[in-house]
Amino acid sequence: MKYLQNMGSMFWLLFISKRREPAQLKIIAATIAVLIFLHRLFKLFFHQHTKLKRAPGPFPWPVVGNLLILGKLPHRAFYKLSKKYGDIMELKLGSVLTIVVSSPEMAKQVLKVHDLICASRPETIASKIMFEQHDIAWAPYGDHLRHMRKLSTSELFSLKSLEDSKNVRNEELSWLVHGIFEHCKEGNPANMQTSLFSTSMNVISRLLFTKRYFNTMHSDEESEEFKDLATKIMNISGVFNISDYVPFLKPFDLQAIRLECIQINLRVDRFFHKIIQDHLKEKKKANESKDFLDVMLSDPSVDGVSDRLDEITIKGVAIDIFVAGTDTIATTVEWALVELIRHPNVIKKVQDELDDVVGQERVVDENDIPQLKYLQAVVKETFRLHAPGPLLIPHENKEACEIGGYHIPAKSQIFVNVWAVHRHPSAYENPFHFNPERFVENLIDVKGVDFQLLPFGSGRRMCPGLNYALLMVQIEMAKLLHSFTWTLPKGQNPQDIDMAEIFGVSIPKKIPLQVVASARLPLHLYASKKLDAFI
Numbered sequence: 001m002k003y004l005q006n007m008g009s010m011f012w013l014l015f016i017s018k019r020r021e022p023a024q025l026k027i028i029a030a031t032i033a034v035l036i037f038l039h040r041l042f043k044l045f046f047h048q049h050t051k052l053k054r055a056p057g058p059f060p061w062p063v064v065g066n067l068l069i070l071g072k073l074p075h076r077a078f079y080k081l082s083k084k085y086g087d088i089m090e091l092k093l094g095s096v097l098t099i100v101v102s103s104p105e106m107a108k109q110v111l112k113v114h115d116l117i118c119a120s121r122p123e124t125i126a127s128k129i130m131f132e133q134h135d136i137a138w139a140p141y142g143d144h145l146r147h148m149r150k151l152s153t154s155e156l157f158s159l160k161s162l163e164d165s166k167n168v169r170n171e172e173l174s175w176l177v178h179g180i181f182e183h184c185k186e187g188n189p190a191n192m193q194t195s196l197f198s199t200s201m202n203v204i205s206r207l208l209f210t211k212r213y214f215n216t217m218h219s220d221e222e223s224e225e226f227k228d229l230a231t232k233i234m235n236i237s238g239v240f241n242i243s244d245y246v247p248f249l250k251p252f253d254l255q256a257i258r259l260e261c262i263q264i265n266l267r268v269d270r271f272f273h274k275i276i277q278d279h280l281k282e283k284k285k286a287n288e289s290k291d292f293l294d295v296m297l298s299d300p301s302v303d304g305v306s307d308r309l310d311e312i313t314i315k316g317v318a319i320d321i322f323v324a325g326t327d328t329i330a331t332t333v334e335w336a337l338v339e340l341i342r343h344p345n346v347i348k349k350v351q352d353e354l355d356d357v358v359g360q361e362r363v364v365d366e367n368d369i370p371q372l373k374y375l376q377a378v379v380k381e382t383f384r385l386h387a388p389g390p391l392l393i394p395h396e397n398k399e400a401c402e403i404g405g406y407h408i409p410a411k412s413q414i415f416v417n418v419w420a421v422h423r424h425p426s427a428y429e430n431p432f433h434f435n436p437e438r439f440v441e442n443l444i445d446v447k448g449v450d451f452q453l454l455p456f457g458s459g460r461r462m463c464p465g466l467n468y469a470l471l472m473v474q475i476e477m478a479k480l481l482h483s484f485t486w487t488l489p490k491g492q493n494p495q496d497i498d499m500a501e502i503f504g505v506s507i508p509k510k511i512p513l514q515v516v517a518s519a520r521l522p523l524h525l526y527a528s529k530k531l532d533a534f535i
């Protein structure tokens with residue numbers, strides 16, 4: 001401190017003297033620079049109210065802080081930084097204080113030890129416009145969130161609801177297999193990204209409001225509107241909005257995200273208002289099967305939170321489910337196929353297992369999954385290397401806390417970098433290699449108790465769709481691998497597959513996987529009902 005005082009007095013003497021030489025001006029400039037630097041350093045490492053140190057991290061520049069470090073793939077940029085600064089880091093993204101944790105132990109501190117404190121979400125411009133934070137994913141932690149999570153896990157994703165909706169998955173998956181079979185039978189490659197995405201969308205829209213809009217024989221105004229909205233919402237949800245981080249840019253809406261959210265929101269309101277009114281008119285009988293919209297419309301006021309859920313909440317929850325529950329599954333299955341095509345010995349082992357358990361005279365069924373142990377290991381290894389949410393959804397701590405011996409100020413944005421956790425040397429050998437064998441002889445699971453494998457997060461904000469998502473990924477992969485032999489279009493080599501990814505709602509492959517699928521079962525097993533006939 002004495003040093004700072006001396007610098008200050010010298011600077012003051014020079015500053016008040018009327019005639020300043022160029023050398024003196026240089027000293028003034030240098031002193032200002034040094035003082036700013038020391039002040040920042042001081043603020044960075046010591047908090048005013050505590051003796052605890054602040055977590056290490058890169059030097060934040062004025063206004064932008066460390067935003068420029070992020071690049072196009074923030075999970076990879078954070079991983080690189082963690083190699084320099086450690087498993088817990090502090091950054092400034094614009095003016096937002098941000099903590100990034102990168103190891104199983106630090107993830108456990110955030111998601112288990114300090115779960116209650118760290119279970120909120122930072123507010124974003126898009127989530128405020130679209131849902132007024134009445135949805136699930138962006139709701140602050142509190143009564144509303146607990147109620148909605150309870151409703152979704154007990155009604156939509158309970159084991160009983162999963163059993164009830166088996167028929168929907170069976171129909172959509174047999175339609176997928178049939179479509180690929182027809183498309184590839186002349187040797188044409190299929191675009192797996194679009195096929196898998198359409199299937200995910202159809203299953204979810206049938207579970208939510210008994211409609212299917214993708215790959216239908218006919219097209220009407222409603223399905224065109226749905227498809228356009230779904231694409232726009234997916235795109236906007238994955239965009240990084242600079243105005244969330246640099247508040248004085250908010251009024252300028254530089255990326256026009258605010259404007260687009262307002263426009264989409266008006267259309268979404270109209271779309272859901274109609275669907276809700278149609279459902280209310282329909283009045284299903286007690287013995288008729290109910291979709292999730294019926295359940296939300298007849299919500300029996302659990303915990304006295306609401307009489308009937310309002311339209312904003314219903315719309316918010318529905319959008320969450322579409323955004324969180326479609327691309328994530330499609331992306332996982334696409335990456336699994338990519339890894340399997342790159343590792344022919346692994347694909348052979350999966351198909352041998354399928355032939356042992358299921359044979360070749362019938363199609364694989366969800367009841368077969370518990371016996372498909374190697375397939376389950378392949379799914380875990382795919383989640384490890386290609387977790388669709390590599391930074392989870394950002395958490396926020398409602399009060400200050402201590403993590404890893406560092407002071408974490410209240411209302412920090414917290415990223416759990418599972419991309420780094422899944423490659424942490426304390427947890428995995430050769431972490432960059434695709435090797436399902438590592439999950440064959442151990443009990444590590446994706447259900448949020450093993451902190452070295454967290455594709456669905458853990459604790460109070462853990463993915464409520466886990467049971468459904470896991471089942472859907474496993475059965476979709478089982479059907480595709482049991483039904484087809486997979487080859488790349490002529491002239492392409494598995495090792496040349498482009499592995500580049502894009503950061504968004506999930507982390508899809510930048511260049512969609514194109515593959516030729518040839519039948520490996522008797523041909524009558526590829527027939528499918530025409531789904532348009534009964535939906």
Ligand code: HEM
Pocket residue numbers: 136137138149320321322324325326328329332387388389392393394395455456457458460461462463464465466468469470473
């Ligand atoms: C492979 C598929 C999926 C993966 C890897 C996945 C992963 C995740 C992750 C990492 C989170 C954030 C956890 C956190 O912030 O701590 C999350 C949240 C969420 N997921 Fe999933 N998810 C998948 C599928 C689904 C499905 C199918 C649904 C619903 C149909 C769904 C609904 C949600 C919702 C509503 C949230 C917000 C929870 C909250 O904020 O409290 N997800 N998911």
